[in-house]
Amino acid sequence: MRSLSLKSLSQNLFRRIFLVLESTSPTVRRAVLQWINQLDTVNSAQRNVFGMYILIRSTNGNMRKLKKREHGTMEVAALGRPFSLGMLYDCRKDSLIPGMTLWDREDLIKHVAERPQNYNDFEIVASESIEDKSSALNVEAPLKASFLSGLVEVGGSAKYLNDSKTSSNQARVTLKYKATTKVQELSMDQLGNVKHPYVFDKGLATHVVTAVLYGAQAFFVFDREVSENESHQDIQGNLKVLIEKIPSLKIEGEGSLKMEDKDTAKVEKFVCKFHGDFSLQKPPTSYQDAVEVYQSLPKLLGANGENAVPVKVWLLPLTSLDSSAAKLVRQISIGLVQEAQRVLEDFSELEMRCNDALRTTTAQQFTQIGKKIQTFKDMCSEFKMEFQRTLAKKLPSIRGGGEEEAVLAEILKKRHSSPFNSENLNEWMDCKDREIYTVKSYTNMMKNTKIVPSQNHLHREILSTEQVVCFIFTSLGSPEPYLSAVSDYLRGKTEPDHPQDPHTRDNMKFLTVGLKNETQKGSNICLYKDGFPVNENFEPP
Numbered sequence: 001m002r003s004l005s006l007k008s009l010s011q012n013l014f015r016r017i018f019l020v021l022e023s024t025s026p027t028v029r030r031a032v033l034q035w036i037n038q039l040d041t042v043n044s045a046q047r048n049v050f051g052m053y054i055l056i057r058s059t060n061g062n063m064r065k066l067k068k069r070e071h072g073t074m075e076v077a078a079l080g081r082p083f084s085l086g087m088l089y090d091c092r093k094d095s096l097i098p099g100m101t102l103w104d105r106e107d108l109i110k111h112v113a114e115r116p117q118n119y120n121d122f123e124i125v126a127s128e129s130i131e132d133k134s135s136a137l138n139v140e141a142p143l144k145a146s147f148l149s150g151l152v153e154v155g156g157s158a159k160y161l162n163d164s165k166t167s168s169n170q171a172r173v174t175l176k177y178k179a180t181t182k183v184q185e186l187s188m189d190q191l192g193n194v195k196h197p198y199v200f201d202k203g204l205a206t207h208v209v210t211a212v213l214y215g216a217q218a219f220f221v222f223d224r225e226v227s228e229n230e231s232h233q234d235i236q237g238n239l240k241v242l243i244e245k246i247p248s249l250k251i252e253g254e255g256s257l258k259m260e261d262k263d264t265a266k267v268e269k270f271v272c273k274f275h276g277d278f279s280l281q282k283p284p285t286s287y288q289d290a291v292e293v294y295q296s297l298p299k300l301l302g303a304n305g306e307n308a309v310p311v312k313v314w315l316l317p318l319t320s321l322d323s324s325a326a327k328l329v330r331q332i333s334i335g336l337v338q339e340a341q342r343v344l345e346d347f348s349e350l351e352m353r354c355n356d357a358l359r360t361t362t363a364q365q366f367t368q369i370g371k372k373i374q375t376f377k378d379m380c381s382e383f384k385m386e387f388q389r390t391l392a393k394k395l396p397s398i399r400g401g402g403e404e405e406a407v408l409a410e411i412l413k414k415r416h417s418s419p420f421n422s423e424n425l426n427e428w429m430d431c432k433d434r435e436i437y438t439v440k441s442y443t444n445m446m447k448n449t450k451i452v453p454s455q456n457h458l459h460r461e462i463l464s465t466e467q468v469v470c471f472i473f474t475s476l477g478s479p480e481p482y483l484s485a486v487s488d489y490l491r492g493k494t495e496p497d498h499p500q501d502p503h504t505r506d507n508m509k510f511l512t513v514g515l516k517n518e519t520q521k522g523s524n525i526c527l528y529k530d531g532f533p534v535n536e537n538f539e540p541p
Contacts, residue, residue: 072320073210073314073316074091074207074314074315075140075312076140076143076313076314076315077137077138077139077140077143077158077311077312078158078309078310078312079137079139079147079152079154079155079156079158079161080154080155080156080157080158080159080277080309081096081152081154081310082096082310083096083209083212084209084212084310085108085184085185085186085209085210085211086101086102086105086108086186086209087208087209088100088101088102088199088204088205088207088208088209088318089205089207089209089315090204090205090206090207090326090396091142091206091315091328091399092206092326092395092396092400093146093151093395093396094142094146094151094152095151097204097205100196100199100202100204100205101196101199102197102199102208102321103193103194103195104195107193108186111186111189112184112185112186112187113184113186114183114184114185115183116182117180117181117182117183117215118181119178119179119180120178120179120298121177121178122175122176122177122178122247123175123178124173124175124176124243124244125173125174125175125176126173126174126236126240128164128165128172129345130144130148130161130344130345131341134147136160136176136219137157137158137160139161141334141337142331142337144341145337145340145391145395146395148337148340148341149340149388149391149392149395150389150391151392151395151396156217156277156309157216157217157218157275157276157277158275160219160221160275163219163221163273163275165223165352166355167225167352167355167359168352168353168356169225169226169227169232169356170223170224170226171223171225171226171232171235171239172222172236172239173222173236173239173240173243174219174220174221174222174243175219175220175222175243175290176217176218176219176220177217177220177276177294177297178216178217178311179215179216179217179297179298179301179308180213180214180215180308180311181214181215181301182213182305182308183211183212183213184211184212184214185210185211185212186210186211191210191316191321192321194321194322197322200318200321200322200324200325200326203325203326204326205318205326206318206325206326206328207315207316207317207328208315208316208318208321209313209315210315211313212310212313212314213311213312213313214308214309214311215308215311216276216277216278216297216300216301216307216309216311217276217277217311218274218275218276218277218278218294218297219274219275219276220243220246220272220273220284220293220294221272221273221274221275222270222271222287223273224269224270238266239270242263242266242267242270242287246290246291246294249291251291251292256288257287257288267286267287268286268287270286270287271285272284272285272286272287272289272290274290274293276297277311278297278300278301279300279307280293280300328399328400329399329401330398330399330405331399332395332398333405336405336408336409336412340391343387343412343415344384344387344388346422346425347380347381347383347384350377350380350425350426350429351380353429353433354373354374354376354377354380355377357373357429357432357433358373358374360436360440361440362436362439365451365453366451366473366476367453367454368476368477369432369435369436369439369476372432372480372483375483376428376432376483376486379483379487379490380420380425382490383490386490387415390411391408391411394407395408418489419485419486419489420486428483435476439473439476442471446471449471458470525538525539
């Protein structure tokens with residue numbers, strides 16, 4: 001076979017080879033390509049023609065231009081994950097598959113093309129929504145769904161996705177810096193020259209990394225507490241204006257910023273957090289620290305970009321190389337991803353409301369209020385985690401074709417019909433906020449009055465003085481049916497789908513009568529059992 005030279009082939013025979021390959025399997029095509037690559041008399045141009053042809057035919061005849069790559073190629077944000085060329089990837093779980101490869105490392109190195117991609121820029125992110133934060137990291141809907149469910153563990157600059165405000169009294173603005181250095185990609189002929197085809201049989205991966213964009217990103221997150229007598233909108237606007245100045249600010253000889261005095265006073269109230277792909281000796285915590293770090297970022301990347309990390313990767317479906325390989329059957333529809341996103345954003349908003357309520361003086365002084373809010377917050381957190389675990393279990397199954405997308409729609413529908421629907425959750429918090437404001441208005445009127453937090457403290461106080469006048473809030477510690485319903489739902493204690501109508505029970509009667517009762521003015525409901533009154537102030541459930 002090695003003695004055969006393609007140079008001696010006539011054009012007719014050349015076309016016949018292509019016609020024969022047309023009806024063969026991907027495995028045979030790869031074998032032919034390997035044989036061609038071993039021929040010493042084949043020049044690189046002829047080898048590339050065969051390589052490109054066989055690869056394109058492996059994608060079911062999709063004859064797109066080479067620069068657009070093969071049909072089904074995906075672009076995925078790296079999110080701090082350790083990608084490299086030739087690495088296998090499972091798009092069903094959005095997870096890397098370490099320790100397995102289609103090619104020998106030596107062969108990969110020989111067939112890597114590299115080109116410069118120098119770029120750097122900054123932008124301001126003033127929104128805290130999952131949508132805008134995902135957009136800042138170029139995270140598309142499929143990967144976002146995996147992140148929301150907890151399937152993807154992010155690192156480096158992508159930790160910004162997990163950084164959320166803890167209070168609605170925070171004004172927040174984020175400065176993003178991005179730089180790219182180069183693109184590395186596998187050559188076309190190498191893609192068809194698979195050395196370890198047994199990998200296809202494992203079914204662990206759906207794609208392979210064929211190109212990597214290197215660079216680095218950084219997020220400077222600035223927070224400023226807003227007091228009750230300040231305008232949140234004004235503070236947010238001032239914060240944004242001062243953050244926008246960072247790229248153009250100059251540091252004077254003694255290390256001080258060249259700023260107006262009024263701006264210097266404002267930035268002293270800023271707190272900074274850093275999430276980046278750069279190795280820093282000390283992360284910035286103040287505005288001035290952030291300016292100094294920002295100006296050092298190009299140097300930290302390295303003179304030749306040697307400290308760059310994967311920012312984005314291109315993934316080729318394994319079915320393009322072997323039709324028997326595992327594949328991504330379907331992606332989750334954008335509408336369902338957005339619905340799941342709204343659910344998690346609702347819980348984040350509730351968590352902030354709980355934190356704000358727990359920080360109030362009233363909730364700290366009257367422990368019954370604080371305990372109820374903390375219990376509510378804990379149960380919301382438990383439901384949120386269970387919701388994410390369910391998503392993490394269902395997403396790979398749906399993407400792999402094991403289940404239909406309707407399963408996810410049913411999960412979202414079930415949440416809406418549960419005690420954890422947004423309307424009920426926010427209504428309960430509205431009641432707690434009103435309760436806090438009401439109690440606060442009363443205590444503000446009680447001058448020279450000490451507030452005691454518990455029954456034990458009350459006993460201690462009344463025994464220390466001859467006479468004590470005590471105003472008592474009697475309902476703060478009363479049981480709340482909604483909290484009980486939420487707790488029962490978490491424990492799996494749900495009511496039957498068709499509970500018996502109490503009006504149809506054979507052992508119960510409903511009566512109305514006119515009676516004189518000096519202790520009950522107007523009307524009352526009395527509950528009798530076995531002929532005796534057991535509750536003269538009965539409240540129907």
